[in-house]
Amino acid sequence: MSSELAIKAVGLSKCYQIYGKPHHRLLQSIFRSFRTYYRDFWALKDVSFEVKRGEVLGVIGRNGAGKSTLLQIICGTVTPTSGAVEVMGRVAALLELGAGFNPEFTGRENVYLNASIMGLTRDETDRAFDGILAFSELAEFIDEPVKTYSSGMYVRLAFAVAIHTNPDVLIVDEALSVGDVAFRNKCIRRVQDLRAQGTTILFVSHDLSTLQLICDRAIWLEKGAIKAAGDPVAVSQNYHAAMMGEVGATAQRPSVPQQRTDHARFTVFNLFRGEGATFLGGQDIAFNFELEAMKALENAVFAVSIYRTDGDWVIGQTSREAGVAWKPIAAGGSARGQLVLEKNLLAPGDYAAAFGAYSADLSICYALTELNAHFSVRTDFPTWGKILHPAKWIIQS
Secondary structure (H helix, E strand, O other), rough: OOOOOEEEEEEEEEEEEOOOOOHHHHHHHHHHHHOOOOOEEEEEEEEEEEEOOOOEEHHHHOOOOOHHHHHHHHHHHEEEEEEEEEEOOEEEEEOOOOOOOOOOHHHHHHHHHHHHOOOOOHHHHHHHHHHHHHHOOOOOHHHHHHHHHOHHHHHHHHHHHHHOOOOOOEEOOOOOHHOOOOHHHHHHHHHHHHHOOOOOEEEEEHHHHHHHHHHOEEEEEEEEEEEEEEHHHHHHHHHHHHHHHHHHHHHHHOOOOOOOOOOOOEEEEEEEEEEEEEOOOOEEEEEEEEEEEEOEEEEEEEEEEEEEEEOOOEEEEOOOOOOOOEEEEOOOEEEEEEEOOOOOEOOEEEEEEEEEEOOOOOEEEEEEOOOOOEEEEOOOOOOOOOEOOOOHHHHHH
Protein backbone atom coordinates (compact mmCIF):
# COMPACT_ATOMS: atom_id res chain seq x y z
CA MET A 1 0.00 0.00 0.00
CA SER A 2 1.22 3.50 -0.82
CA SER A 3 2.86 5.35 2.07
CA GLU A 4 0.37 8.18 1.48
CA LEU A 5 -2.57 5.93 2.34
CA ALA A 6 -3.84 5.12 5.82
CA ILE A 7 -6.71 2.83 4.77
CA LYS A 8 -7.26 0.85 1.59
CA ALA A 9 -10.41 -1.25 1.17
CA VAL A 10 -10.88 -3.44 -1.89
CA GLY A 11 -14.11 -5.28 -2.68
CA LEU A 12 -15.30 -5.58 0.92
CA SER A 13 -18.39 -7.74 1.27
CA LYS A 14 -20.02 -9.24 4.34
CA CYS A 15 -22.80 -11.82 4.31
CA TYR A 16 -24.75 -12.95 7.36
CA GLN A 17 -26.91 -16.05 7.55
CA ILE A 18 -30.36 -15.15 8.87
CA TYR A 19 -32.39 -17.97 10.45
CA GLY A 20 -36.17 -17.74 10.74
CA LYS A 21 -36.35 -19.72 14.00
CA PRO A 22 -33.73 -20.56 16.67
CA HIS A 23 -33.88 -24.33 16.11
CA HIS A 24 -33.10 -23.88 12.41
CA ARG A 25 -29.43 -23.43 13.35
CA LEU A 26 -29.40 -26.93 14.81
CA LEU A 27 -31.20 -28.36 11.79
CA GLN A 28 -28.70 -26.66 9.48
CA SER A 29 -25.78 -28.21 11.35
CA ILE A 30 -27.41 -31.62 11.00
CA PHE A 31 -28.47 -31.51 7.36
CA ARG A 32 -25.67 -29.18 6.19
CA SER A 33 -25.64 -29.13 2.40
CA PHE A 34 -28.79 -31.21 2.00
CA ARG A 35 -31.13 -28.39 2.95
CA THR A 36 -30.88 -24.68 3.65
CA TYR A 37 -32.63 -23.18 6.66
CA TYR A 38 -31.30 -19.66 6.36
CA ARG A 39 -31.31 -16.75 3.96
CA ASP A 40 -28.29 -14.66 3.05
CA PHE A 41 -28.19 -11.03 4.09
CA TRP A 42 -25.43 -8.95 2.51
CA ALA A 43 -24.56 -6.17 4.95
CA LEU A 44 -21.81 -4.97 2.59
CA LYS A 45 -21.43 -5.52 -1.14
CA ASP A 46 -18.18 -4.83 -3.00
CA VAL A 47 -17.15 -1.68 -1.13
CA SER A 48 -13.85 -0.15 -2.23
CA PHE A 49 -12.24 3.13 -1.20
CA GLU A 50 -8.99 4.71 -0.03
CA VAL A 51 -8.30 7.20 2.75
CA LYS A 52 -5.13 9.28 2.77
CA ARG A 53 -3.09 10.00 5.86
CA GLY A 54 -4.51 12.99 7.72
CA GLU A 55 -7.81 12.86 5.81
CA VAL A 56 -11.23 12.98 7.47
CA LEU A 57 -13.72 10.71 5.74
CA GLY A 58 -17.40 10.95 6.61
CA VAL A 59 -19.68 7.92 6.24
CA ILE A 60 -23.45 8.46 6.02
CA GLY A 61 -26.45 6.28 5.35
CA ARG A 62 -29.68 5.19 6.96
CA ASN A 63 -29.77 2.65 9.79
CA GLY A 64 -28.90 -0.77 8.38
CA ALA A 65 -26.98 0.61 5.40
CA GLY A 66 -23.76 -1.15 6.48
CA LYS A 67 -21.89 1.67 8.23
CA SER A 68 -21.17 -0.16 11.49
CA THR A 69 -20.27 -3.38 9.67
CA LEU A 70 -17.76 -1.45 7.57
CA LEU A 71 -16.14 0.10 10.63
CA GLN A 72 -16.00 -3.23 12.45
CA ILE A 73 -14.19 -4.79 9.49
CA ILE A 74 -11.70 -1.91 9.40
CA CYS A 75 -11.10 -2.34 13.15
CA GLY A 76 -10.63 -6.08 12.74
CA THR A 77 -13.52 -7.13 15.00
CA VAL A 78 -15.46 -8.57 12.03
CA THR A 79 -14.04 -10.67 9.20
CA PRO A 80 -15.24 -9.87 5.67
CA THR A 81 -16.84 -12.58 3.57
CA SER A 82 -14.74 -11.38 0.65
CA GLY A 83 -12.39 -8.55 -0.12
CA ALA A 84 -9.57 -7.10 1.96
CA VAL A 85 -8.69 -4.00 3.94
CA GLU A 86 -5.30 -2.62 4.93
CA VAL A 87 -4.87 -0.16 7.79
CA MET A 88 -1.58 1.50 8.61
CA GLY A 89 -0.80 2.26 12.26
CA ARG A 90 -2.63 2.20 15.58
CA VAL A 91 -6.43 2.35 15.46
CA ALA A 92 -8.60 3.89 18.17
CA ALA A 93 -12.32 3.31 17.74
CA LEU A 94 -15.57 4.34 19.41
CA LEU A 95 -17.88 1.87 17.73
CA GLU A 96 -20.77 1.78 20.17
CA LEU A 97 -21.73 3.08 23.57
CA GLY A 98 -19.69 1.40 26.28
CA ALA A 99 -17.76 -0.90 23.94
CA GLY A 100 -14.64 -2.17 25.72
CA PHE A 101 -15.97 -1.17 29.15
CA ASN A 102 -16.79 -3.54 32.00
CA PRO A 103 -19.85 -2.10 33.79
CA GLU A 104 -18.74 -3.55 37.12
CA PHE A 105 -15.35 -1.84 36.97
CA THR A 106 -14.78 1.72 38.07
CA GLY A 107 -14.05 4.47 35.59
CA ARG A 108 -10.37 4.35 36.54
CA GLU A 109 -10.17 0.58 36.01
CA ASN A 110 -11.94 0.91 32.66
CA VAL A 111 -9.47 3.57 31.50
CA TYR A 112 -6.64 1.06 31.94
CA LEU A 113 -8.69 -1.77 30.42
CA ASN A 114 -9.71 0.29 27.39
CA ALA A 115 -6.23 1.70 26.88
CA SER A 116 -4.70 -1.80 26.94
CA ILE A 117 -7.22 -2.95 24.31
CA MET A 118 -6.01 -0.07 22.13
CA GLY A 119 -2.37 -1.15 22.59
CA LEU A 120 -1.06 1.09 25.38
CA THR A 121 1.23 -0.28 28.06
CA ARG A 122 0.60 0.34 31.77
CA ASP A 123 3.32 2.99 31.86
CA GLU A 124 1.91 4.76 28.80
CA THR A 125 -1.54 4.80 30.38
CA ASP A 126 -0.07 6.16 33.64
CA ARG A 127 1.43 9.08 31.72
CA ALA A 128 -1.80 9.73 29.82
CA PHE A 129 -4.18 9.31 32.76
CA ASP A 130 -4.23 12.91 34.00
CA GLY A 131 -4.97 14.15 30.49
CA ILE A 132 -7.76 11.60 30.09
CA LEU A 133 -9.29 12.60 33.41
CA ALA A 134 -9.11 16.32 32.64
CA PHE A 135 -10.67 15.89 29.19
CA SER A 136 -13.50 13.68 30.43
CA GLU A 137 -14.29 16.05 33.34
CA LEU A 138 -15.21 12.99 35.43
CA ALA A 139 -12.79 13.34 38.34
CA GLU A 140 -15.70 13.24 40.79
CA PHE A 141 -16.94 9.91 39.43
CA ILE A 142 -13.75 8.20 38.24
CA ASP A 143 -13.75 5.70 41.11
CA GLU A 144 -17.44 4.83 40.76
CA PRO A 145 -18.62 1.76 38.76
CA VAL A 146 -19.40 2.77 35.18
CA LYS A 147 -22.75 0.99 35.43
CA THR A 148 -23.83 4.08 37.37
CA TYR A 149 -22.74 6.40 34.53
CA SER A 150 -25.12 8.12 32.16
CA SER A 151 -24.72 7.62 28.41
CA GLY A 152 -23.03 11.03 28.19
CA MET A 153 -20.51 10.07 30.87
CA TYR A 154 -19.77 6.81 29.05
CA VAL A 155 -18.94 8.73 25.87
CA ARG A 156 -16.85 11.32 27.70
CA LEU A 157 -14.62 8.64 29.17
CA ALA A 158 -14.40 6.51 26.02
CA PHE A 159 -13.60 9.49 23.78
CA ALA A 160 -11.01 10.79 26.25
CA VAL A 161 -9.22 7.43 26.25
CA ALA A 162 -9.35 7.10 22.45
CA ILE A 163 -7.80 10.51 21.71
CA HIS A 164 -5.02 10.03 24.29
CA THR A 165 -3.75 6.79 22.73
CA ASN A 166 -2.03 8.80 19.97
CA PRO A 167 -3.88 6.90 17.23
CA ASP A 168 -2.86 6.92 13.59
CA VAL A 169 -6.49 6.20 12.69
CA LEU A 170 -9.45 7.37 14.80
CA ILE A 171 -12.87 5.89 14.12
CA VAL A 172 -15.91 7.61 15.62
CA ASP A 173 -19.33 5.97 15.18
CA GLU A 174 -22.15 8.30 16.34
CA ALA A 175 -20.38 8.99 19.64
CA LEU A 176 -20.71 12.75 19.37
CA SER A 177 -24.50 12.50 19.12
CA VAL A 178 -24.56 11.74 22.86
CA GLY A 179 -23.82 14.42 25.42
CA ASP A 180 -24.16 18.14 25.77
CA VAL A 181 -23.17 20.82 23.27
CA ALA A 182 -20.19 22.02 25.31
CA PHE A 183 -18.60 18.56 25.29
CA ARG A 184 -19.44 18.09 21.62
CA ASN A 185 -17.63 21.35 20.82
CA LYS A 186 -14.67 20.17 22.85
CA CYS A 187 -14.57 16.92 20.89
CA ILE A 188 -14.80 18.69 17.55
CA ARG A 189 -11.87 20.94 18.45
CA ARG A 190 -9.86 17.88 19.44
CA VAL A 191 -10.75 16.13 16.18
CA GLN A 192 -9.53 19.18 14.27
CA ASP A 193 -6.28 19.16 16.29
CA LEU A 194 -5.75 15.46 15.53
CA ARG A 195 -6.34 16.09 11.83
CA ALA A 196 -3.75 18.88 11.89
CA GLN A 197 -1.31 16.44 13.48
CA GLY A 198 -1.85 13.95 10.63
CA THR A 199 -4.33 11.56 12.24
CA THR A 200 -6.69 9.87 9.80
CA ILE A 201 -10.31 10.01 10.93
CA LEU A 202 -13.41 8.05 9.92
CA PHE A 203 -16.48 9.91 11.11
CA VAL A 204 -19.89 8.24 11.05
CA SER A 205 -22.86 10.37 11.98
CA HIS A 206 -26.46 11.30 11.21
CA ASP A 207 -25.48 14.87 12.15
CA LEU A 208 -24.97 16.13 8.61
CA SER A 209 -24.11 19.66 9.71
CA THR A 210 -21.05 18.51 11.67
CA LEU A 211 -20.08 16.03 8.98
CA GLN A 212 -20.08 18.73 6.29
CA LEU A 213 -17.90 20.99 8.41
CA ILE A 214 -15.14 18.63 9.53
CA CYS A 215 -14.84 16.08 6.68
CA ASP A 216 -12.69 16.28 3.56
CA ARG A 217 -14.75 13.66 1.73
CA ALA A 218 -17.90 11.65 2.36
CA ILE A 219 -19.25 8.23 1.39
CA TRP A 220 -22.97 7.49 1.19
CA LEU A 221 -23.80 3.84 1.87
CA GLU A 222 -27.10 2.46 0.64
CA LYS A 223 -28.06 -1.21 1.15
CA GLY A 224 -24.44 -2.15 1.76
CA ALA A 225 -23.01 -0.48 -1.36
CA ILE A 226 -21.50 2.92 -2.06
CA LYS A 227 -24.21 5.08 -3.63
CA ALA A 228 -22.14 8.25 -3.84
CA ALA A 229 -18.75 9.56 -2.79
CA GLY A 230 -16.99 12.89 -2.98
CA ASP A 231 -17.44 16.41 -1.65
CA PRO A 232 -19.11 16.18 1.80
CA VAL A 233 -21.45 19.11 1.15
CA ALA A 234 -22.79 17.71 -2.12
CA VAL A 235 -23.05 14.12 -0.85
CA SER A 236 -24.77 15.19 2.39
CA GLN A 237 -27.27 17.41 0.60
CA ASN A 238 -28.16 14.70 -1.91
CA TYR A 239 -28.55 12.19 0.92
CA HIS A 240 -30.73 14.59 2.91
CA ALA A 241 -32.92 15.31 -0.11
CA ALA A 242 -33.35 11.58 -0.74
CA MET A 243 -34.31 10.94 2.88
CA MET A 244 -36.82 13.81 2.83
CA GLY A 245 -38.38 12.35 -0.30
CA GLU A 246 -38.84 9.02 1.43
CA VAL A 247 -40.40 10.69 4.47
CA GLY A 248 -42.90 12.38 2.19
CA ALA A 249 -43.70 9.16 0.36
CA THR A 250 -44.13 7.26 3.60
CA ALA A 251 -46.32 9.90 5.16
CA GLN A 252 -48.50 10.06 2.04
CA ARG A 253 -49.25 13.70 2.61
CA PRO A 254 -51.86 15.21 0.32
CA SER A 255 -50.56 17.04 -2.73
CA VAL A 256 -52.49 19.56 -4.84
CA PRO A 257 -54.60 17.42 -7.24
CA GLN A 258 -55.74 18.43 -10.72
CA GLN A 259 -59.24 19.83 -10.41
CA ARG A 260 -61.98 19.94 -12.98
CA THR A 261 -63.10 23.57 -12.97
CA ASP A 262 -65.01 23.92 -16.29
CA HIS A 263 -63.40 27.37 -16.58
CA ALA A 264 -59.89 26.82 -17.99
CA ARG A 265 -56.98 24.44 -18.19
CA PHE A 266 -53.22 24.78 -18.30
CA THR A 267 -51.79 23.69 -21.62
CA VAL A 268 -48.21 24.56 -20.64
CA PHE A 269 -46.61 24.43 -17.22
CA ASN A 270 -42.94 23.58 -17.00
CA LEU A 271 -39.54 24.65 -15.80
CA PHE A 272 -37.63 26.85 -18.21
CA ARG A 273 -34.59 24.59 -17.77
CA GLY A 274 -36.58 21.37 -17.98
CA GLU A 275 -38.04 18.82 -15.61
CA GLY A 276 -35.68 17.73 -12.83
CA ALA A 277 -33.28 20.65 -13.24
CA THR A 278 -30.85 21.45 -10.43
CA PHE A 279 -30.32 25.04 -9.31
CA LEU A 280 -27.85 26.64 -6.97
CA GLY A 281 -29.11 28.59 -3.99
CA GLY A 282 -29.42 32.21 -5.11
CA GLN A 283 -29.93 31.27 -8.77
CA ASP A 284 -33.05 32.30 -10.72
CA ILE A 285 -35.71 29.60 -11.21
CA ALA A 286 -38.12 30.22 -14.10
CA PHE A 287 -41.45 28.56 -14.97
CA ASN A 288 -43.33 28.85 -18.28
CA PHE A 289 -47.11 28.61 -18.31
CA GLU A 290 -50.04 28.94 -20.69
CA LEU A 291 -53.73 28.93 -19.79
CA GLU A 292 -56.51 28.05 -22.25
CA ALA A 293 -59.96 29.47 -21.42
CA MET A 294 -62.93 27.11 -21.78
CA LYS A 295 -65.31 30.01 -21.25
CA ALA A 296 -64.86 33.76 -21.08
CA LEU A 297 -62.77 34.77 -18.08
CA GLU A 298 -62.44 38.06 -16.26
CA ASN A 299 -59.02 39.40 -15.29
CA ALA A 300 -56.82 36.53 -14.13
CA VAL A 301 -54.04 36.23 -11.60
CA PHE A 302 -51.70 33.25 -11.30
CA ALA A 303 -50.46 31.46 -8.21
CA VAL A 304 -47.53 29.17 -7.44
CA SER A 305 -47.19 26.59 -4.67
CA ILE A 306 -43.87 24.91 -4.00
CA TYR A 307 -43.52 21.89 -1.75
CA ARG A 308 -40.50 20.02 -0.49
CA THR A 309 -40.64 16.30 -1.14
CA ASP A 310 -41.24 15.70 2.59
CA GLY A 311 -44.60 17.44 2.16
CA ASP A 312 -43.75 20.84 3.63
CA TRP A 313 -45.43 23.75 1.83
CA VAL A 314 -42.58 26.21 1.37
CA ILE A 315 -43.95 28.88 -1.01
CA GLY A 316 -47.52 29.94 -1.72
CA GLN A 317 -48.02 33.31 -3.42
CA THR A 318 -49.81 34.93 -6.35
CA SER A 319 -49.18 37.58 -8.98
CA ARG A 320 -51.74 39.69 -7.15
CA GLU A 321 -49.22 40.55 -4.43
CA ALA A 322 -46.93 41.90 -7.13
CA GLY A 323 -49.77 43.90 -8.69
CA VAL A 324 -49.78 41.83 -11.90
CA ALA A 325 -53.01 40.62 -13.55
CA TRP A 326 -53.79 39.31 -17.04
CA LYS A 327 -56.50 40.93 -19.14
CA PRO A 328 -59.86 39.16 -19.69
CA ILE A 329 -59.62 36.06 -21.88
CA ALA A 330 -62.25 35.13 -24.46
CA ALA A 331 -63.57 31.57 -24.64
CA GLY A 332 -61.02 29.53 -26.59
CA GLY A 333 -58.37 32.17 -26.03
CA SER A 334 -55.18 31.79 -24.03
CA ALA A 335 -52.89 33.67 -21.67
CA ARG A 336 -49.17 33.06 -21.44
CA GLY A 337 -46.57 34.06 -18.93
CA GLN A 338 -43.40 33.27 -17.05
CA LEU A 339 -42.67 33.29 -13.34
CA VAL A 340 -39.10 33.94 -12.24
CA LEU A 341 -38.12 33.25 -8.65
CA GLU A 342 -35.26 35.71 -8.57
CA LYS A 343 -32.22 34.65 -6.59
CA ASN A 344 -34.16 31.76 -5.07
CA LEU A 345 -34.02 31.49 -1.30
CA LEU A 346 -34.67 27.76 -1.05
CA ALA A 347 -32.40 25.65 1.12
CA PRO A 348 -30.87 22.47 -0.39
CA GLY A 349 -33.54 19.90 -1.14
CA ASP A 350 -35.83 18.45 -3.78
CA TYR A 351 -39.00 20.32 -4.65
CA ALA A 352 -42.19 20.17 -6.72
CA ALA A 353 -44.33 23.06 -7.92
CA ALA A 354 -47.99 23.52 -8.80
CA PHE A 355 -49.68 26.43 -10.57
CA GLY A 356 -53.15 27.89 -10.25
CA ALA A 357 -55.18 30.54 -12.09
CA TYR A 358 -57.79 32.61 -10.25
CA SER A 359 -60.13 35.53 -10.62
CA ALA A 360 -58.62 38.87 -9.62
CA ASP A 361 -60.16 38.67 -6.15
CA LEU A 362 -59.02 35.02 -5.75
CA SER A 363 -62.60 33.89 -5.17
CA ILE A 364 -62.88 31.71 -8.33
CA CYS A 365 -60.34 29.06 -9.26
CA TYR A 366 -60.01 28.92 -13.04
CA ALA A 367 -57.47 26.08 -13.15
CA LEU A 368 -55.14 24.15 -10.87
CA THR A 369 -52.29 21.81 -11.75
CA GLU A 370 -50.82 18.87 -9.90
CA LEU A 371 -47.34 19.00 -8.40
CA ASN A 372 -45.71 18.17 -11.70
CA ALA A 373 -42.69 20.48 -12.01
CA HIS A 374 -39.87 18.84 -10.08
CA PHE A 375 -36.52 20.46 -9.41
CA SER A 376 -33.64 20.46 -6.93
CA VAL A 377 -31.64 23.09 -5.10
CA ARG A 378 -28.06 22.61 -3.95
CA THR A 379 -25.33 24.82 -2.51
CA ASP A 380 -21.56 24.59 -2.47
CA PHE A 381 -21.44 25.39 1.25
CA PRO A 382 -22.99 23.83 4.39
CA THR A 383 -26.38 25.25 5.30
CA TRP A 384 -29.45 24.23 7.29
CA GLY A 385 -33.09 25.11 7.59
CA LYS A 386 -35.70 25.61 4.88
CA ILE A 387 -34.76 28.94 3.32
CA LEU A 388 -31.61 30.95 2.63
CA HIS A 389 -32.84 34.31 3.82
CA PRO A 390 -30.91 37.43 2.77
CA ALA A 391 -29.09 38.66 5.85
CA LYS A 392 -26.83 41.52 6.80
CA TRP A 393 -24.29 40.81 9.54
CA ILE A 394 -22.90 43.84 11.33
CA ILE A 395 -19.85 43.83 13.60
CA GLN A 396 -20.31 46.14 16.54
CA SER A 397 -17.57 47.03 18.97
